[in-house]
Amino acid sequence: MPTGVHLRDVRKQLFDAAERVLLRAGPDALTSRAVTTEADVAKGVLHRHFTDFDDFLAELVRDRITRLADQAALLHAAAGTRTVAENLVDALTELFDPVTVALTSLIFFRDDLRTRLRHRGNGVPLLVEAREMLAAYLSAECEQGRIAPDAEVDSLSLSLIGAAHLLFAGRRRGTLLDTGELAKTVHTVIADVVQRRLL
The missing domain is CATH 1.10.10.60 (Homeodomain-like)
Known part of the structure; x- marks a missing residue:
């Protein structure tokens, strides 16, 4: 072999x-x-x-980031379909599965791991890529005319990632998040930039 x-x-x-x-x-x-x-x-x-256990963990996170690229492509392709809120709720639910939430905790609390993963700019690795995924999707929705052309997509993405992470990280292991609560949060974040009938 x-x-x-x-x-x-x-x-x-x-x-x-x-x-x-x-x-x-x-x-x-x-x-x-x-x-x-x-x-x-x-x-x-x-x-x-792997060089050491932190090297293993860094590669585990990078593998997760690679998978996120596939989700980003599907989300971008969804622009113009269903509603903006539905697309965002589904994307955030898939993004913050229990493994990703646990990996995010590891990144927060292991300084060496965070240092190895910090490849560009500021922010928490994995969440940075997730924010970029949402920003690209929201930009595509701007082009579709479903979001205001002057919408601050980077700020919206940051708000969505932060709020969703708090919701998902706050649940007990083995329990499901109430998607109604997530949907309410998404609606609140995007309310000022999406036409009411398209929410």
């Missing part, structure tokens, strides 16, 4: 294991031992493919 293929398989196995640990026990339980035990591999496997 070519080395590259083998490496990708091991990485995926370890990333999947890390996500299961996060879902089951939260970010505090995520250790190199927990990951290798969950993946059912020897303890040294992780360190053969």
